[in-house]
Amino acid sequence: AQSVTQLDSQVPVFEEAPVELRCNYSSSVSVYLFWYVQYPNQGLQLLLKYLSGSTLVKGINGFEAEFNKSQTSFHLRKPSVHISDTAEYFCAVTGTGGGADGLTFGKGTHLIIQP
């Protein structure tokens, strides 16, 4: 079984400033990691994913995340945010062992961009 902790429920940041959304996970097995974004009144859209290889993963809309196995973290970053980045961001994890038991999500971080 896995669990995901998103330490911040809300992150306010000024437009054009950098942002980091934190995600830590717990698992007894190797994992794949994901970040999803949910814009108001919409479904979830995949931002990026880590399956294997380079620990720095680049996604859509200028976001990137770094997998740190020793710290069991997968923090999401963007060097300069825009008003349109206002959304809910979810970190998710699943085991690599072949079980089809779905994604385990964190509780989400609401990114609030201030002009």
Added chain:
Amino acid sequence: NAGVTQTPKFQVLKTGQSMTLQCAQDMNHEYMSWYRQDPGMGLRLIHYSVGAGITDQGEVPNGYNVSRSTTEDFPLRLLSAAPSQTSVYFCASSKQGLEADTQYFGPGTRLTVL
């Protein structure tokens, strides 16, 4: 491709009523799943299916039934709705084993049980 579609978008039920939330995908994905989203809780897996005729329970299956008679459709049934089932429900699908593929989410169904 329409992707993952869900109907209805909104629904209000009275306690004890039954209903079916519809989910369909036109991407020939084997894997389909249902999640519910509650404030401050993230998304939690209700049921999933790895192919036609095969379903299994997720984290919060109580009060819900599913079936998978075709690859395209994965309906979620509430047999006797309860206020605790007020939530936003998302259906998702992916091409093969979950771990390596992107899951595509539908737009959601917002359900209120009075």
